[in-house]
Amino acid sequence: MTPRPLDPANLALAPKALLHDHLDGGLRPATVLELAHDCGYTELPADDQVALATWFRDAADSGSLERYLETFAHTVAVMQTASALERVARECVEDLAADGVVYAEVRFAPEQHLENGLTLDEVVESVLAGFAKGEVDAAGRGRPIVVRALVTAMRHAARSREIAELAVRFRGRGVVGFDIAGAEAGNPPTRHLDAFEYMRASNARFTIHAGEAFGLPSIHEALAYCGCDRLGHGVRVIDDITLPPGVTPASHSFDGAVLGDIAATVRDKRIPLELCPSSNVQTGAVASLADHPFNILARLRFRVTVNTDNRLMSDTCMSNEFKVLVDHFGYGWTDLERFTLNAMKSAFLHFDDRIRIIDEVIKPGYAVLIG
Ligand SMILES: O=c1[nH]cnc2c1ncn2[C@@H]1O[C@H](CO)[C@@H](O)[C@H]1O
Ligand SMILES: [Zn+2]
Incomplete structure (x- = not known):
């Protein structure tokens, strides 16, 4: 019994579950160019695929969440029609499936796609239609995937209650939850308490971007006041942990670490952390990948x-x-399997659907890789 090598081909084969992926942050560069051409958007910072891909990566590599978020102006600008939204959603599913993702929750903010007259409902319907087509195509290619939507409200705006209602209205039709995103500093989760209370009263699930650009107070509010089911990033929870002397972020044991009340609550209640290593470095939430508190x-x-x-x-x-x-x-593979099981257990799908993917797809997939 020898484990398969941990090389890119096998990593792509490994079944993966993805809880935090933005639809408007995952377009193919070629699609951005084509959609811009179709809708007459002339502000793109580059006019070929390679240069455009490089521009997005470099501009997002800013060390500041606010500057990172400015890059979304270009993707959101070309996602203003039903056909553009459907195409982007379908391609998103194809790309995730080709990378071995077997379950994904993909989020987007409907309020950002109304510039050409679509209604909030039409935005959601278009994206869901794209996801459904993508699922059929992926299954046809032998890469089955389940994709569900999270509906996001922008935290600097004032539509969160309306967007929470939208999420609940589409429950059972492909939307499994709600989120708030955007610039964290100055827009604490409690600004949107009304929306979160509505979600809880509706027995509906939500995650909150918290503890990314802003630290512990944001995590505390998201948990204690808003009652989130998961934390989007939550990476700054590390600020509430006192590490034992002599360890590094890559150490194998952190025995003796002391958790403050917020960190202890996150761990005791098994609150899932949606950690995004590369993004966290780009926005300056962590200094480098080597310094990432993931480990x-x-x-x-x-x-x-x-x-x-x-x-x-x-x-x-x-x-x-x-x-x-x-x-x-x-x-090794058993660690990657554990992270994948963590994600699948934390999905906003119903319990029986989660168990089915775990038992029929994830565990058998890793058994082959572990050897
Ligand atoms: O890491 C992030 N933190 C906060 N907001 C984000 C992040 N990534 C994307 N968005 C915001 O979410 C909107 C809807 O998808 C995007 O338009 C972007 O403004
Ligand atoms: Zn995010």
Whole structure:
């Protein structure tokens, strides 16, 4: 029994579950160019695929969430029609499936796609139609995938209650939850308490971008006041952990670490952390991949999950995020399987659907790789 090598081909084969991926952060560069041409958008910063891909990555590599978010103006600009939204959604599913993702929750903010007169409902319907087509195509290619939507409200705006209602209205038709995103500083989660209370009262699930550009207070509000089911990033929870002397972010044991009340609550309640290593470096949430607290949190048995956030801006994919973690922290297949099971257990799908994917797809897939 020998494990398969941890090379890019096998990493792409490994079944992966993705909880945090933005639709408007994952377009193919060629599609951005074609859609811009079709809709007459002339502000793109480059006019060929390679230069455009490089521009997105470099511009997003800003060290600031606010500047990172400015790059979305170009993708959102070309996603203003039903056909553009459907195409982007279909291609997203194809790209994830080709990378071995077997379950994904992909999020987008409907309020950002109304410039040409679409309604909020039409935006969601278009994206769901694209996901459904993508699922059929992927299955036809022998790469079955289940994709569900999370509907996001922008945290600087004032439509979150309306967007939460939209999420609930589409429950059972492909939307499994709600989120808030955008610039974190100055827009704390409690600004949107009304939306979160509505979600809870509707027995509906939500995650909150918190603890990315802003630290512990944001995580505390998301958990204690808003009652989120998961934390989008949540990476700054590390600020509430006192590490034992002599360890590095790549150490194998953090025995003796002392958790403050917020970190302890996150761990005790098994709150899933949607960690996005490459994105966190680009926005300055962490200094470098080697310094990423992923390994500390994983070894301290937080419920860590691996995510892409924005595949276009980070020039990444799930197998690349796995590779980055393998390279820096020496993980093997059983670690990658554990992170995948963490994600699948934390999905907003119903329990029986989660168990089916775990038993029929994830466990058998890793059994082959582990050897
Ligand atoms: O890492 C992130 N943190 C906060 N907001 C983000 C991040 N990535 C994307 N968005 C924001 O979410 C919107 C809907 O998908 C995007 O347009 C972008 O503004
Ligand atoms: Zn995000």
